[in-house]
Amino acid sequence: MFERIIIVLILYTVLLSFDYLRLKESEKKVTYIYSFLIVISLFLSTNYILDANWPNLKDLIHAVLLKPAEQIVEYMTIE
16 A cells, blocks of 8 residues: 555656646636546545545446447447
8 A cells, every 4th residue: 555655746746746837827627627537536546545446437328328329339239
């Protein structure tokens, strides 16, 4: 677990150090979108560090797209 914390800290330090100056000069809209993506990545990083079985993006996509995908397959199936 300690190694995972170190890896995530290094990655975020590098990421934010490169993007900080660009974000200061960018529009608010870009800053909000970037912040939203950082929050999502922090959630997934915490999931990675704790090795928890929390819902992730795959589960969200599965919940949203499963029924439409099944309907398309059912429609396309030839009996």
